[in-house]
Amino acid sequence: MPGPIERVWSYLTESEKRGKWLASGPMELKAGGKAEFRFDHSSLSPTKEPTPERYKAKAAGVTLEIRVLRCDPPRLLAMTWMGTIKEGGPKEDSEVTFELEPKGDKVKLVVTHSRVRDRALLLGIAGGWHTHLAILADNLEGRVPRPFWSTHEKHNRDYAERLKGL
Template identity: 50%
Template sequence: MGTSTEPGTVRLERLLPGPIERVWAYLTESDKRATWFASGAFDLRVGGKADLHFDHSNISSEKTPDEYKSKKSDWSETITRVEPPRLLSYTFGPAGPESEVTFELEPRGRDVLLVITHRRVVDRKTMVNVAGGWDAHVGILADRLNGVQPRPFWTTHAKLKGEYEARL
């Protein structure tokens, strides 16, 4: 589970099967990222665009709950830091106008430690949703990298959201 390291910030750590280049590809390549998070082209340079297109039917067989059906599923963000294959940061407008997410990768033997830090989240309600979302998405990433059937996204997200509601 993620933790709140300071107001408006959530941090999540997960040990994933490596090597680091493979995990980096799942963060940066549209076709691989689409299997656990969102597709879209990334111009991997500071100031480059990071297009995100969410289609949860690609990552889970569950139907999208009504509360999320009306939410925007396509947006363009700006890359703020990139150090292949160890660090990627970009803006994340849905969580607040100044919001930014950072992915850090660190080799740990045959595995890779993924640290996601999402900063400047606009309010507590959004923080709970963001934390539950990242946790659920990263769970699916772990399943993909481990070669197992991915867990159901929306059921997992709802459970995690409830847990984050109680702890953040």
């Protein structure tokens, strides 16, 4: 990602900037801190597309409760995503970790989403992160953000093929 690291960090932690590529909402930047992520995928790009049928129930947006596990600005942010919905089953917590490392005028950003035990959910999450991070890159590069849903669907198909054996 284009740097400096503080700029990329601000897109992870500041509601207005985070809302341009992932989800808006307040966040307490400390271990044990609470956050609320309000996802509105239709607002991430000026290109408007219909919501795919399987996501229509969430078309108006989704709010996720977050608990910050570790915070070491501007290099590490780890959080529990409360109640990740397991297809056909109970809600489970999963974890997301962002690791940032300066590399010249760029920033290496590693995102790890762990404790996802459902294959269908894993595929959607993988495609979702790929799409959200592409939109983050668009914002940081000063490009018009790509359309969310068609990009997401393409990545979902790609991951379904890559992870066939799981």
